[in-house]
Amino acid sequence: MNKPLTLLPLNLGLMAASPQAGAQEDGYRLPPSALLDIVDAPRAPALSLSPQRNLVAVVQTPPLPGIAEVAQPELKLAGLRINPRTCSSSRFSFGTDLALLDIATQKESRIRGLPRALRLADLAWSPDQRYLAFSHVAYKGERGAVELWLVDIAARKARRLSAQPLSAVLTRGFNWLPDSSGLLAHWRPAGIGKAPQSDGIPSGPIQQDSEPGGAVRQLRTYQDLLKNEADARLFEYYITVQMVLLDLHGKSRMIGAPGQFSRTSIAPGGQYLLTQSVTRPYSYIVPASSFGERVEVRDLNGDVLHTVTTLPLEEGLPQGNDAVSEGVRHVSWRADVPATLVWTEAQDGGDPARPVIDNIRDVVYMHAAPFREPPLVLARLAMRYAGIAWGRGDVALINERWHKTRDYKQWMIEPEHLSTPPELIYAGSYEDRYNSPGSPVMRADASGFPRLLIGPGTTVLLDGAGATPEGDRPFIDRLSLTTKQKVRLFQSSAPYFENVAAVLNDEGTLLLTTRESPTERPNYYLRDLTKPEPAQLTALTNYPHPTPQLKDVHKEQIRYPRNDGVELTATLMLPAGYDAVRDGPLPLLMWAYPQEFKSAGAASQTTGSPYRFNAVSYWGPAAFLAMGYAVLDNPSFPIIGAGEAEPNDSYLPQLVADAQAAVDEVVRRGVADRHRIAIGGHSYGAFMTGNLLAHTRLFRAGIARSGAYNRTLTPFGFQSEERPFWQAQEVYQAMSPFNNADKIKDAMLLIHGAEDSNTGTFPLQSERMFQAIKGLGGTARLVMLPNESHAYRARESILHMLYETNAWLDKYVKHAKPG
Numbered sequence: 001m002n003k004p005l006t007l008l009p010l011n012l013g014l015m016a017a018s019p020q021a022g023a024q025e026d027g028y029r030l031p032p033s034a035l036l037d038i039v040d041a042p043r044a045p046a047l048s049l050s051p052q053r054n055l056v057a058v059v060q061t062p063p064l065p066g067i068a069e070v071a072q073p074e075l076k077l078a079g080l081r082i083n084p085r086t087c088s089s090s091r092f093s094f095g096t097d098l099a100l101l102d103i104a105t106q107k108e109s110r111i112r113g114l115p116r117a118l119r120l121a122d123l124a125w126s127p128d129q130r131y132l133a134f135s136h137v138a139y140k141g142e143r144g145a146v147e148l149w150l151v152d153i154a155a156r157k158a159r160r161l162s163a164q165p166l167s168a169v170l171t172r173g174f175n176w177l178p179d180s181s182g183l184l185a186h187w188r189p190a191g192i193g194k195a196p197q198s199d200g201i202p203s204g205p206i207q208q209d210s211e212p213g214g215a216v217r218q219l220r221t222y223q224d225l226l227k228n229e230a231d232a233r234l235f236e237y238y239i240t241v242q243m244v245l246l247d248l249h250g251k252s253r254m255i256g257a258p259g260q261f262s263r264t265s266i267a268p269g270g271q272y273l274l275t276q277s278v279t280r281p282y283s284y285i286v287p288a289s290s291f292g293e294r295v296e297v298r299d300l301n302g303d304v305l306h307t308v309t310t311l312p313l314e315e316g317l318p319q320g321n322d323a324v325s326e327g328v329r330h331v332s333w334r335a336d337v338p339a340t341l342v343w344t345e346a347q348d349g350g351d352p353a354r355p356v357i358d359n360i361r362d363v364v365y366m367h368a369a370p371f372r373e374p375p376l377v378l379a380r381l382a383m384r385y386a387g388i389a390w391g392r393g394d395v396a397l398i399n400e401r402w403h404k405t406r407d408y409k410q411w412m413i414e415p416e417h418l419s420t421p422p423e424l425i426y427a428g429s430y431e432d433r434y435n436s437p438g439s440p441v442m443r444a445d446a447s448g449f450p451r452l453l454i455g456p457g458t459t460v461l462l463d464g465a466g467a468t469p470e471g472d473r474p475f476i477d478r479l480s481l482t483t484k485q486k487v488r489l490f491q492s493s494a495p496y497f498e499n500v501a502a503v504l505n506d507e508g509t510l511l512l513t514t515r516e517s518p519t520e521r522p523n524y525y526l527r528d529l530t531k532p533e534p535a536q537l538t539a540l541t542n543y544p545h546p547t548p549q550l551k552d553v554h555k556e557q558i559r560y561p562r563n564d565g566v567e568l569t570a571t572l573m574l575p576a577g578y579d580a581v582r583d584g585p586l587p588l589l590m591w592a593y594p595q596e597f598k599s600a601g602a603a604s605q606t607t608g609s610p611y612r613f614n615a616v617s618y619w620g621p622a623a624f625l626a627m628g629y630a631v632l633d634n635p636s637f638p639i640i641g642a643g644e645a646e647p648n649d650s651y652l653p654q655l656v657a658d659a660q661a662a663v664d665e666v667v668r669r670g671v672a673d674r675h676r677i678a679i680g681g682h683s684y685g686a687f688m689t690g691n692l693l694a695h696t697r698l699f700r701a702g703i704a705r706s707g708a709y710n711r712t713l714t715p716f717g718f719q720s721e722e723r724p725f726w727q728a729q730e731v732y733q734a735m736s737p738f739n740n741a742d743k744i745k746d747a748m749l750l751i752h753g754a755e756d757s758n759t760g761t762f763p764l765q766s767e768r769m770f771q772a773i774k775g776l777g778g779t780a781r782l783v784m785l786p787n788e789s790h791a792y793r794a795r796e797s798i799l800h801m802l803y804e805t806n807a808w809l810d811k812y813v814k815h816a817k818p819g
Helices: 033-039 229-239 621-627 647-668 684-695 729-735 737-743 763-775 795-814
Strands: 046-049 055-059 075-077 080-083 098-102 107-110 120-125 131-140 143-152 157-160 174-176 182-187 242-247 252-254 261-266 273-279 292-298 304-311 328-333 340-346 362-368 376-381 384-392 395-402 407-413 423-429 442-444 450-452 459-464 475-480 486-491 497-503 510-517 520-528 537-539 554-561 567-574 586-591 595-597 630-633 638-640 672-682 701-705 747-753 780-785
Touching (some): 033 795, 046 497, 055 120, 075 229, 120 174, 304 328, 362 384, 497 520, 567 621, 567 647, 586 621, 595 647, 647 729, 684 701, 684 737, 684 747, 701 795, 780 795
Parallel strands (some): 586 630, 586 672
Antiparallel strands (some): 120 131, 143 157, 242 252, 261 273, 340 362, 384 395, 395 407, 407 423, 459 475, 497 510
């Protein structure tokens, strides 16, 4: 494996280059040590609970990868990013150690036989908990492979299960059989040969057609698409897999011939295999997720027993956020019976504007093996199908929702008694956090499939965030599905924030929780509700504070009104020991992300909790507490479109009102000067930053990371905007800060990953915005981070991002004068 590049001890002084200067010097730069220490702070491991809920797999989380790791060869095909060395999706973070934690004794045990230089990608417990399978990404010089390994839990010993490498481009490459006798794996076909090579000589022009009379479709602006037939052949090569059954000794049995399988799943009874295969023709304007598919049921020899559907290439959906594909969608196995398929079909052709009979938008079907009888109707829904939680023959919970109105309903149905009418369990708005009932607690059954945890009297457990005007207070409720009565079993209480990670027993009285306070990092606890309150908690982990130098920073959840009466919230963070009366106002960094709402009431609801840990991450604004700044994190920036109104019709006045309210509040509290405030954000927050600099003089500087600034480049919608450009041209034009670059009079720092794959946020967006500001004589700086996507991954990139941000804030905000 290539060693990461060594960071040299470069000059840590402030960047002195003129904003009007041309290209700057090459080389990654280091921020001041106070920021560097935050990047290198120890990270907590990831935990995976066992099926019997008495063991936890502990996966050590490594430091950030180096740029040499991130800069490995990468193919960009059909919306996918593929590592050709390993025949897997590109990824740069892996587990570096694996151990087991016994919940009852709180003792951690080592695992022998792990591969050297472990790079753990995915793991899965066997349903009977005797084994733990994981994939290890191995590098040998310029070659690599994804290997399948097996841990014997009783022996605490690992071994490689198969010498043949996995193919993990579209899936993780392995799944357990329901009886735990082995695994269904996706192998790289042994005889597939080398990847096809293009000679670079075109065989002709690239041609695409649009037929007259076609329906209006929304075509989002995707990236990394196929460009020609050579790309198509390469894509086909990397998604071709050989399905194989592997027993616990590594003995293999091939399942049919290699194919372009995008998904495979064994039925709960273990006798049938559901496969989805990518089919031609491919497309140059949509990613692989929109390519045609053939959905089939096979036996374990690979023979096709039943064709569920053949889905065509889909180049765009009808207009609207409630638009879906026409025909069969969401095909899966019913979890509580041996072999029954479930899927849904839109009754409006997927078009929410089309009228429907009896107000039925979606019908959910059920089809039992051996698939000779016609499918049965499981449910008729007035909104879009939003998933189902299986319990048993007389209990399942099915959900529906409608984005346009934010309506949400949950029904109890009896899958084995279809003549029984569904019972309404909950109806409301899914953006109404205060009245959210929570989500049903699920548990893997003996076959490894998720099932409702059903208690006496047909009761279920609900796990919720517990949003209140005072902040989130997570809870566990027991709900009777017959009487609709609830009993609260647990709720987090001050001065801690305690969240339920898992329910460990059927009664809901033994909980695995994470518990934190403003000065205490989240740690795992065992909470036994049958004991007296003082004796309920047992600590399972004791992770130390990752940034003890910032332990005493002050955090406060604040509320303040917008000029139209909408209540807003934010998290105000101040450096340790700071006193506004004694020390006076500080320079302040505000970091936000606008959200759309359908009601002022929902927009006014409090988010977050004052008892969360004062986490100081390199990714958000809190790191700049270490540099003496006050921070206003995640202030509410609601954009409300009540009734028939569209939120974006009044985007700019609402955005300015949100910003004005936040600025007024921090100035009123005496923690900030009006002339020393910066605004920043990532993605849609960067778009917000550009607009606030263009339409206000509230901020001396802006930090815009990986944003989009010209909405005509995303003409078929963006964020929650469902109207295309041609139906709302004035909105698109008004919301584009690029169109108002001449009004930007304050300093704007644009940072963007040079290989951004996110829909709509092409690197070109930042390049053109910078050119506009520069050409108009404004103050801007453009920083393109090599080999980075929408979120930045390499340690060198993160450090350079902090260096640039700190230098910009120091230059334009910290020492700014009034006027």
